Amino acid sequence: MTSDGKGISRRTAMKAAGAAGGLFLMGKAPALAQGTQELTFLTGEDGKDTQAVWAKMFKEFTDKNKSVSAVVPEYLNPDEALSRLSILLNTGQAPDVGKFDDVELTALAYNGMLEPVTDIVEAIGVPEGARLRYKGEDYFVPSDIGIPMMFYRKDWFDKAGLQAPKGWDDYLKAAETLTDKSQRRYGDLLVTNPSSGYTTNVALNQAWSNGGLFFDWIDGKWQVVVDQHKDELTQTIEWFKKRTAFSPVSANYAYAQVNQAFAAGNVAMIEYPGARTLNYLHSDFPDIEKVTGVAPVPANKKPAVKLSNGGLCIFKKQGRDPAAAKALVRSMVESPLYLEWLWTVPGHLVPTNKALFLGKWREHEFFKAHPDLLATIDAAYPSGYSAVTGPVATKGPDLNPAASSVFRAGVYASLIGSPILDGTSAEQTLGAIAKSMQTAMDKLKT
Amino acid sequence: MALHSARESYPGQNTPGLRDQAGGRGKALRSIIGTAIVAPWLLPALLIIGLVQIGPMLYAIWLSLYEKDAFSFTWDWVGLGNYETLLQSAEFWSAAGFGVWFAVLSVVVQLAVGVPVALLLHQNLRGRGLARGIVLLPYMVPTAAMALVFALMMSDIYGVFDHILVSLGLIDEPIPFLGSHAWALPATLVASTWKWTPFVVIVILARLQTIEVSLYECAKVEGANAFQRFRDVTLPSLRSTLLLIVMLRCIWMFNKFEVPYLLTKGGPGSETTNLPIYAYKVTFLQNQQGLGAALCVVMFAMLFIFASIYTSIVKPEKEIEVE
Incomplete structure (x- = not known):
C-alpha cells in the first residue's frame, strides 16, 4: 500500500x-x-x-x-x-x-x-x-x-551619511566609501564565476539597464544585435571592471555564496534575483536582517529588471x-x-x-516588517523583461531558443568573467559573445 | 650491495613441466573440461563488468559520434566532428594541461609528505597506534564535506585562514585563496594533499611492515648506517609499491572532480579547470552531450596510453631483491 x-x-x-x-x-x-x-x-x-x-x-x-x-x-x-x-x-x-x-x-x-x-x-x-x-x-x-533587487547594510550607509544608490555612479561612490579591506569589509560583491547563473543574471540585468541588447526581434525574427549595441555593452563591461576594486574576488561564487557573504556581515551591497536573501536572513541571521535595506538594483539608463x-x-x-x-x-x-x-x-x-x-x-506579515521590499517589487513589476523574450515580451513574439541556449552555456556571464578574470579586452569579449550567439542562431532548426 | 631482478634467475623456470610432456589430445580435453568448469563461475563477473563498464563505455563512444542536446531527443550524426571540435578547442588543451600539471604536482607532494609520515609511523614510538588512527582520519572524511569545509576556511570574506593571517599582521588584505590566479592551484593542492596523503601512508606502511627484519640486521652487520639501510634496504623494497602508488594516484588525480570543482568551480576563469570539470560543464551546463562523451573517450584514451607506457617502461610488478 x-x-x-x-x-x-x-x-x-x-x-x-x-x-x-x-x-x-x-x-x-x-x-x-x-x-x-x-x-x-x-x-x-x-x-x-x-x-x-x-x-x-x-x-x-x-x-x-x-x-x-x-x-x-x-x-x-x-x-x-x-x-x-x-x-x-x-x-x-x-x-x-x-x-x-x-x-x-x-x-x-x-x-x-x-x-x-x-x-x-x-x-x-x-x-x-x-x-x-x-x-x-x-x-x-x-x-x-523572480524580481531582482538590491540588499544593503542600512547601518553602514547611515553611518557614512549615504543613501541607497540609484545609478551606476552613486553605486561606485558608495562601494568605495564603504570598502575597508583591512577590516575585511567590502562595498560590493561582483561575482565573476562564469559557470554560475547568478553571474549571467547580473550581466544581463546591467547590460539591459544601459540599453545594451544581445538579441532583438527585427522583421519578424530574432537577430543578434551585439555589434549595433557595442557602445552600451562596452560601457557595461567597463563599469563591471571598476566594481572589482571594491569587491572580494568571487570567482567561485554562486547564489548561495552571495547570500552567505552578505550574512557574514562583510559586504555592504548585493544584488539578488528575488527576496530569498531577506528570507534567509530572517530565518538564520535576524541581527543582520534588522540592519538590511531593500532597494531597486542600481541602473544606468532604465530599470535593471530581468524577470x-x-x-x-x-x-x-x-x-x-x-x-x-x-x-x-x-x-x-x-x-x-x-x-x-x-x-x-x-x-x-x-x-x-x-x-x-x-x-x-x-x-503577508513579512511585507509589514519590510515595506521597502514591497516598494521595490512594486517599482519593478511593470518594467521587467525576460532573458528569452528580451525587450519585446509584451509584443508577444516567439521565445528565443538561441538566447536560452547561450544563457545555459554561460555566454552572457562572459561579459563579466572574460574581461575581469582573463583580461580580455571589451572588443574581444563582445566579438566572442556575438560569434557564440550567431552560431546558436545558425543551429536553430527552421 | 647490489640489486637485481628476482625474476631474472627464477630457478627451474625453463624446466619442462608435466603438462608440456602430456599428449596433445589429453591436453586439449583437459583444457575443454577446465573451461567448462571455470566458465560458469566467471559468467556473473563478466556480466556485471559488461553491464557497468563495457556497456556504458560503448554507449559513450557511440554518443560521441553525434551532436546531442540534453533537452532534446534528436541525435545528429557528426562522425568524428566532436573530436575535431575538441582538438581545435583552446579550452580542451588548457584543461588537459592543467590536469597533467595538477596530477604531477599532487602526486609529488603526496609522496613527499606521505613517505616520511609512513616511515615515522613505522618506528616503535609511544602512542603509535593513536597517531596512525589520526593520520588516517582525513581519508575517512567524505570528500564533498571536506571540500566544502576547506572552501569556507579559505574564503576571503569569512575564512579562518585569512582571519588568522590578518589578525597576526602578516598580511594587510585578505588573500583570495580560491579566487586568484596565483593562489587557486596551491589552495587546491593543499586540500588534495590533506585528503589523499593518508592513502600513500597506508600503502607504504603496509609494505614497510612486510620487509624482513633480517635484511636490516644483515645490513647492520655489514656496517650500514641508518641512511644506507634506508637507501639499500627500505627503498628497494618499496620500489614496486611506490611505482604502483605513482600510477594510481596520477590516474586518480588526473580524474579528480569533486575537490577542484567544489573549491574553485574550475576558476578563476578556467585556471583550475581539468578535463573532468570541463566534461561536466560541457555535458551538464552547456548540455552538449555528444561533445561531453567525446571528451570522456579522449580522457580514457589518454589514461590508457599513459598506463600502458608507464607499466611497460617502469614495470612496477618487477620485484627487486636485496643481495
Whole structure:
C-alpha cells in the first residue's frame, strides 16, 4: 500500500508496468486501469516550506482525482534538477510535470518535449505580459516571477551619511566609501564565476539597464544585435571592471555564496534575483536582517529588471498521462493553497496574476516588517523583461531558443568573467559573445 | 650491495613441466573440461563488468559520434566532428594541461609528505597506534564535506585562514585563496594533499611492515648506517609499491572532480579547470552531450596510453631483491 493507505503498492505498480511494457512490445497499446497511476514531479525548488505546501496540494489533488494514486515529487537544488532532468529525458523517464525557469522551459518547448498548455493559461487568465509563447502556443503555466533587487547594510550607509544608490555612479561612490579591506569589509560583491547563473543574471540585468541588447526581434525574427549595441555593452563591461576594486574576488561564487557573504556581515551591497536573501536572513541571521535595506538594483539608463519566470510544464513524449498531468498543473495554480505556496518565500515568489499581486498576496506579515521590499517589487513589476523574450515580451513574439541556449552555456556571464578574470579586452569579449550567439542562431532548426 | 631482478634467475623456470610432456589430445580435453568448469563461475563477473563498464563505455563512444542536446531527443550524426571540435578547442588543451600539471604536482607532494609520515609511523614510538588512527582520519572524511569545509576556511570574506593571517599582521588584505590566479592551484593542492596523503601512508606502511627484519640486521652487520639501510634496504623494497602508488594516484588525480570543482568551480576563469570539470560543464551546463562523451573517450584514451607506457617502461610488478 502507499503511505496514505490508498492506491497500490510500488511492487504492484511495477508488475502492471511490466505487463503494460509487454503489451506495448507486442504492438498493443497499454490501457492503464483507473487508480493505478502515479504522477511524477521534478523541480529545482528545494525549500522545505514550499515542499510542505506542495505535499498538501498533491494530497488535495489525489483526493479529488481517483485516477491518480499519488504524486511522487523529486526536489533538488536548481543545478541538480537540470542535470537530473537531462538524465531522465535520456533514459526515457521524463517526469510527468516539472517546474523550471523560463530559460530551461524555452529549450524544452523548442525541442518539442512539452505538451501545449494554452488552454490552461487562457482558462486561468494569465496576464498577457507574463505569457511566454513559442509558435503561437503556451508551453508552460507561469506560476511565479523572480524580481531582482538590491540588499544593503542600512547601518553602514547611515553611518557614512549615504543613501541607497540609484545609478551606476552613486553605486561606485558608495562601494568605495564603504570598502575597508583591512577590516575585511567590502562595498560590493561582483561575482565573476562564469559557470554560475547568478553571474549571467547580473550581466544581463546591467547590460539591459544601459540599453545594451544581445538579441532583438527585427522583421519578424530574432537577430543578434551585439555589434549595433557595442557602445552600451562596452560601457557595461567597463563599469563591471571598476566594481572589482571594491569587491572580494568571487570567482567561485554562486547564489548561495552571495547570500552567505552578505550574512557574514562583510559586504555592504548585493544584488539578488528575488527576496530569498531577506528570507534567509530572517530565518538564520535576524541581527543582520534588522540592519538590511531593500532597494531597486542600481541602473544606468532604465530599470535593471530581468524577470525570471518560473513555470509548470507537462512532458509530452515520455509523460505517461498528459491529461492527468494537465489536471495536476491546473489544480496547483488554482488551488486555495497557491497563495500559501507563494508565501513560503515571501517576496521571492511574486504572483503572475495581477489581481492577486495587488490584493491578498501583499497582506503577508513579512511585507509589514519590510515595506521597502514591497516598494521595490512594486517599482519593478511593470518594467521587467525576460532573458528569452528580451525587450519585446509584451509584443508577444516567439521565445528565443538561441538566447536560452547561450544563457545555459554561460555566454552572457562572459561579459563579466572574460574581461575581469582573463583580461580580455571589451572588443574581444563582445566579438566572442556575438560569434557564440550567431552560431546558436545558425543551429536553430527552421 | 647490489640489486637485481628476482625474476631474472627464477630457478627451474625453463624446466619442462608435466603438462608440456602430456599428449596433445589429453591436453586439449583437459583444457575443454577446465573451461567448462571455470566458465560458469566467471559468467556473473563478466556480466556485471559488461553491464557497468563495457556497456556504458560503448554507449559513450557511440554518443560521441553525434551532436546531442540534453533537452532534446534528436541525435545528429557528426562522425568524428566532436573530436575535431575538441582538438581545435583552446579550452580542451588548457584543461588537459592543467590536469597533467595538477596530477604531477599532487602526486609529488603526496609522496613527499606521505613517505616520511609512513616511515615515522613505522618506528616503535609511544602512542603509535593513536597517531596512525589520526593520520588516517582525513581519508575517512567524505570528500564533498571536506571540500566544502576547506572552501569556507579559505574564503576571503569569512575564512579562518585569512582571519588568522590578518589578525597576526602578516598580511594587510585578505588573500583570495580560491579566487586568484596565483593562489587557486596551491589552495587546491593543499586540500588534495590533506585528503589523499593518508592513502600513500597506508600503502607504504603496509609494505614497510612486510620487509624482513633480517635484511636490516644483515645490513647492520655489514656496517650500514641508518641512511644506507634506508637507501639499500627500505627503498628497494618499496620500489614496486611506490611505482604502483605513482600510477594510481596520477590516474586518480588526473580524474579528480569533486575537490577542484567544489573549491574553485574550475576558476578563476578556467585556471583550475581539468578535463573532468570541463566534461561536466560541457555535458551538464552547456548540455552538449555528444561533445561531453567525446571528451570522456579522449580522457580514457589518454589514461590508457599513459598506463600502458608507464607499466611497460617502469614495470612496477618487477620485484627487486636485496643481495
